[in-house]
Amino acid sequence: MTGPGPVVVDSAGGATGGAARWRAELDTFLDSATSTPYSDGSSVRVIGQRQQLTPGWLVRRERLAGRATLVVAPNNVSFAVAGASRTVLLRNALHFLYPAEAHLLSRMPRAFRVQIPVVRRLLSRADLVVVPCAAMGDRVVRYVPGVRDRIVVRPHPVTPVGPRIPGADPFILVPVVPGPYKNLTPQLAALLAALDRAGRRLRVTVTARPADLPAPLAGHPMLDPIGIVAHHELGRLWRTATGVFYPSILEAFGYPLAEARAYGVPVLSPASEQSREVAGGALLPYRPEEPDSLVAALDGLDQPVTADPAAFDRNDYFRWLLRLPTAGIPAPTAPAEADSAPTRD
Incomplete structure (x- = not known):
């Protein structure tokens, strides 16, 4: 398979929790020998390290990504204009609360609450919307039904550091x-x-x-x-x-x-x-x-x-997400036909 050329991943965002967990898997993958470069010799370019996800950064990253063939935003906010193909990972259920859960927003800072319309609006600019489970896909479709045929379910990568060895003190x-x-x-x-x-x-x-x-x-x-x-x-x-x-x-x-x-x-x-x-x-x-x-x-x-x-294999996940050469894993394109539920990859 021919690689898509320059690929840009924006790693700006939360420094702890699931965001940091995902970035650790990405860094390990890119540092490993398995992250084979594309056939044209290009490699993945990561931007936004140690950056907060601010309005200023969202504007700046568009310029930094420029004409990349593929841009990936694993931080909920899709690129708007940069990239020939745009992928966004949605990883925060608080952006898509059901009505019975809406009261929880009162406990969140105002800076978070103002993110919600931005996240939802920029979804229309994404060519592919990746969610880590079907329930998250259902949340997204409720509020942004127009992206139903662009959603793919792909669980986050999780790599154990070694086999389980139950301790003496349970x-x-x-x-x-x-x-x-x-x-x-x-x-x-x-x-x-x-x-x-x-x-x-x-x-x-x-x-x-x-x-x-x-x-x-x-x-x-x-x-x-x-x-x-x-x-x-x-x-x-x-x-x-x-x-x-x-x-x-x-x-x-x-x-x-x-x-x-x-x-x-x-x-x-x-x-x-x-x-x-x-x-x-x-x-x-x-x-x-x-x-x-x-x-x-x-x-x-x-x-x-x-x-x-194997259910959360790091190599399979990132080869798929970044469209790296691999056998048996399709490039991340939207399904040809959509039904009432997100596509399960």
């Missing part, structure tokens, strides 16, 4: 960064109560600082608040955890669901089509409104889970 990992819409405090309390009712002496390690939690919860004898931990430092915890607790339901993807599947760690998470799609056989579903269901789900921690890293 614990449950809660890899949730505190945020205004995460509802972490009541969920942690529910987990600790369920463990107590089930008679399980499992410690709970949460990526929050003690100051992020109410004093009674932060001081719980079975809770270890370790603060925000960089992705590369979390690898040891993922490899040794007995299980994972991921109570968040407002996510564009849900990296912990994918990490659990890739490592082969059982993950307790609310039952939904999205959690089933991303977590696969690692999922231990429960219903948040029914405390007994969480107690019952804990029984699944004793069952083995087969690691499935």
Whole structure:
């Protein structure tokens, strides 16, 4: 396959969370021998490192990308005019809240709220809209139905740092960064109560600082608040955890669901089509409104889970996204015909 010529990726945006996780995978891919250059000798050009996604940057990047054959915006905001072909990755469900969720925006800063119309408006300029799961595609189509035939579902890349090696001291990992819409405090309390009712002496390690939690919860004898931990430092915890607790339901993807599947760690998470799609056989579903269901789900921690890293293969993902020469993976073009749902790649 002939490469498309100069390719520009804008890496501006969030320095933590899923955005940083995705960029780490991109950097590793581009540094590896597998990122074969295009047949015309060109390579991927990354711009926006350590840049905030401001109006000024959005204008500047159009000039920097210029006449690139392919421009990729993995930060929700499509290029407007630069590039012969424009791809945008949508990775924030808060930009596409359902009416019943709209109240959550009141907890977000004004600077975030003003992003929403910009994100939606610039979608009309994208030739390809990539979402990490079908549920996110449904959100997008509700508000911007005109892009239905340009949406492709492609889960984010997730690469384990090594095989799972359960530790001698069993614990449950809660890899949730505190945020205004995460509802972490009541969920942690529910987990600790369920463990107590089930008679399980499992410690709970949460990526929050003690100051992020109410004093009674932060001081719980079975809770270890370790603060925000960089992705590369979390690898040891993922490899040794007995299980994972991921109570968040407002996510564009849900990296912990994918990490659990890739490592082969059982993950307790609310039952939904999205959690089933991303977590696969690692999922231990429960219903948040029914405390007994969480107690019952804990029984699944004793069952083995087969690691499935191939579902989130880094090389396949970026070769597809960047249209690099590869066998068996089509170039990222919109489907010829569209039905009522986003295309599942």
